[in-house]
Amino acid sequence: MKALVYHGPGRIAWEDRPMPVLREPTDVLVKISKTTLCGTDLAILKGGIRTVQPGRIIGHEATARIVEVGSGVTDFRVGDHVIVPCTTSCGRCPACRKGLFSSCDRGGWLIGNTIDGVQAEFACIPCADTSLHRIPAGMDEEAALMLADIIPTGLEVGVQKAEVSLGDTVAVLGAGPVGLATIIAAQFYGPSEIIAIDLDANRLEAAKRLGATTVIDNSDGGALAKVMAMTGGRGVDVVIEVVGSPATFDLAQRIIGAGGRMANIGIFSKSVEMHNDILWLRNITLRMGVVNANTVPVLLKMIQAGKLDPRGLISHRFPLGEIEHAYELFKNAAREQAMKIVLSADDSAPPTEAIDEQVVQYVVGRIMSVLREG
Ligand SMILES: [Zn+2]
Numbered sequence: 001m002k003a004l005v006y007h008g009p010g011r012i013a014w015e016d017r018p019m020p021v022l023r024e025p026t027d028v029l030v031k032i033s034k035t036t037l038c039g040t041d042l043a044i045l046k047g048g049i050r051t052v053q054p055g056r057i058i059g060h061e062a063t064a065r066i067v068e069v070g071s072g073v074t075d076f077r078v079g080d081h082v083i084v085p086c087t088t089s090c091g092r093c094p095a096c097r098k099g100l101f102s103s104c105d106r107g108g109w110l111i112g113n114t115i116d117g118v119q120a121e122f123a124c125i126p127c128a129d130t131s132l133h134r135i136p137a138g139m140d141e142e143a144a145l146m147l148a149d150i151i152p153t154g155l156e157v158g159v160q161k162a163e164v165s166l167g168d169t170v171a172v173l174g175a176g177p178v179g180l181a182t183i184i185a186a187q188f189y190g191p192s193e194i195i196a197i198d199l200d201a202n203r204l205e206a207a208k209r210l211g212a213t214t215v216i217d218n219s220d221g222g223a224l225a226k227v228m229a230m231t232g233g234r235g236v237d238v239v240i241e242v243v244g245s246p247a248t249f250d251l252a253q254r255i256i257g258a259g260g261r262m263a264n265i266g267i268f269s270k271s272v273e274m275h276n277d278i279l280w281l282r283n284i285t286l287r288m289g290v291v292n293a294n295t296v297p298v299l300l301k302m303i304q305a306g307k308l309d310p311r312g313l314i315s316h317r318f319p320l321g322e323i324e325h326a327y328e329l330f331k332n333a334a335r336e337q338a339m340k341i342v343l344s345a346d347d348s349a350p351p352t353e354a355i356d357e358q359v360v361q362y363v364v365g366r367i368m369s370v371l372r373e374g
């Protein structure tokens, strides 16, 4: 099969790799239908995520068809059409019992990190029963794909951790795909203002289209003064930091008002300065984390109810085999006006009950090899 392999900083290749095999009875093997690139993949490419070793197949967001189930899998069958979320979890360890699925003893963010990922034709997915989500019949598959990471991340790590509430003034620092997903998710809770701050005019345009009430281009460094003027010098109720840079973290601390809640989604490659000397007087709360992906079922319901359409986050579409080209484009996201780039297997189609021919061939091949091995 073909897969996108990380070969060390700055080096990736779409190349032949052996077919993945089940590692545990609780695993399933899937044929990738759609996958997408993530800012995290770019961080890997820069060598900024130390857990990702050269030789790793990367990618952690996909929709797929199950082609083989382990003997311990009870809730999924061959042919099921599923969302593969970036976080997998066992459902039984102490962390999972507390609802901290991203800190699972046997899970968390493994796919495309410490185990092979989903920017490939096939992938082995652990803890299938407690990690995968069936895509409802008739649902647009691209909409479902957006639930593999960015919409749950914006909702859980941003909006829910910062406790966005009715009437709040919310500032979102960074209007890349996850920032835009955060802007979409914040609207579920009825804030009065959503202020999007970025350096890129196209992304701010998208932010406006997706629900930001004010957009601020901080290329001139004027965001602090503008936010303070907008809020009568009091600062905002909620800041959601989605960049992971010293500059945005600093701005977040300066615009947060008394009793403010700050959520940090951005991934920092090193520690940044925190102004405890100022913040303690303001009674602020700071939270951060990794997506648990436990909101996927409710988000599927919201799509079905017509209250969520995350397809507005998608800017480009390519066949899966053109993934190297997609990376080139994504690396120059500002110039190319790239947000989410969807990569589809040749035979990926709207949801259908039929199992495609490649899956049938694969299953027959596996049965034959098991018979041969005796
Ligand atoms: Zn991602």
Ligand SMILES: [Zn+2]
Pocket: 089, 090, 091, 092, 093, 094, 095, 096, 103, 104, 105, 106, 107
């Ligand atoms: Zn667990």
